Amino acid sequence: MTIPTHNFYEILPDGRYRFRVDNLLINDFNTCDRYFMFRHMGQRIADSEAPVVWASKTLNIKIALGQWWSSVMERTYDQMARGSLPTEHHMWRFATDAWQDDSMEAFAKSDPEVFEKFGGVDGARAMALEYWEAFVRQHWNSWRILGSELGFGWRTDDQGRPEMYLGEDDKVVVYYGGKPDLELVDMAQNMLMPLDHKTKDQIDSSVASSFKPHPQTAGYIWATREMLKHMENVEGVKPPTKCVIMVAARFRPTDKPRKGVRKPRFMPVYPSYSEAEIEEWRVSVVEKCRRLRDAIERNVWIPRESACHLFYHGCMFLRVCSTPPNMREHILQADFQRVAPWQPYDVEEI
Numbered sequence: 001m002t003i004p005t006h007n008f009y010e011i012l013p014d015g016r017y018r019f020r021v022d023n024l025l026i027n028d029f030n031t032c033d034r035y036f037m038f039r040h041m042g043q044r045i046a047d048s049e050a051p052v053v054w055a056s057k058t059l060n061i062k063i064a065l066g067q068w069w070s071s072v073m074e075r076t077y078d079q080m081a082r083g084s085l086p087t088e089h090h091m092w093r094f095a096t097d098a099w100q101d102d103s104m105e106a107f108a109k110s111d112p113e114v115f116e117k118f119g120g121v122d123g124a125r126a127m128a129l130e131y132w133e134a135f136v137r138q139h140w141n142s143w144r145i146l147g148s149e150l151g152f153g154w155r156t157d158d159q160g161r162p163e164m165y166l167g168e169d170d171k172v173v174v175y176y177g178g179k180p181d182l183e184l185v186d187m188a189q190n191m192l193m194p195l196d197h198k199t200k201d202q203i204d205s206s207v208a209s210s211f212k213p214h215p216q217t218a219g220y221i222w223a224t225r226e227m228l229k230h231m232e233n234v235e236g237v238k239p240p241t242k243c244v245i246m247v248a249a250r251f252r253p254t255d256k257p258r259k260g261v262r263k264p265r266f267m268p269v270y271p272s273y274s275e276a277e278i279e280e281w282r283v284s285v286v287e288k289c290r291r292l293r294d295a296i297e298r299n300v301w302i303p304r305e306s307a308c309h310l311f312y313h314g315c316m317f318l319r320v321c322s323t324p325p326n327m328r329e330h331i332l333q334a335d336f337q338r339v340a341p342w343q344p345y346d347v348e349e350i
Ligand code: SF4
Pocket: 031, 032, 033, 034, 035, 302, 303, 304, 305, 307, 308, 309, 315, 316, 317, 318, 319, 321
């Protein structure tokens, strides 16, 4: 197998590796070296072809519901950023349009049990209306929305904005990028904050503590501080010490729970970090990149068995790793599709 040169790293004249990473890339490596190899290192099938990586042939309905919800939220807060409060009718429209755009009806056949539990397009509209009732007017009154899906970190235009330099040592130089769902100013605290939407089956008592420690929340706070230096109309606004995670339950909580207390459908969580904690995160990403360089150089991708049964239904490569090494390539070819690898320049810059 030939390991091709990738967009996320290059070798500098001084021999160090220059990495461009985001949370997904570095977290995949942190989860399992072999998973990273399948998902990001790829193969060059022929000399003339671009490298390709392995991806599932089917999209998990729970992941699809998360993407659909992000799309509804993007439409909602985009409208606020343009100076108009979304109405109930808008929410119904956003839910319906995103449902169609994401071809969600296809899951009625491929995953009927979860589809029915969610409630199809009627469940989608009800979820959007429930969010409107709970949070839309509150956020309209308490937040100034600066923009949704504002990417940071990659130099894609000719305006001379710098990539976001994260750190370096004698082996690596690291740049960081990403795309929080929203950037907002909390007017009561006069603080700039990144926000991300997350979906879970249901919201239980562990949700409040599940986003710290968390590499994405720390990274968004670090990056939003950097973004503040280039933003307009934010004079006097404080840099963030916290971010907002808006957690939504995919499945509507029952109105008659056995323990008598109805679980919430939505819950905002506010992970907060001190300067020392952000610095600890920054140093850890540089260290992970150093380990990634070692894996690339030696072409050694150890399986991290403790991660095999994580994810929604276990790792997508479970069947591959459960078979003898000489059979794995056959299973990859039969059960997976080849796609273009992660591309650091896919996101817009602020
Ligand atoms: S099945 Fe386990 S060892 Fe294999 S890629 Fe997934 S997490 Fe890694």
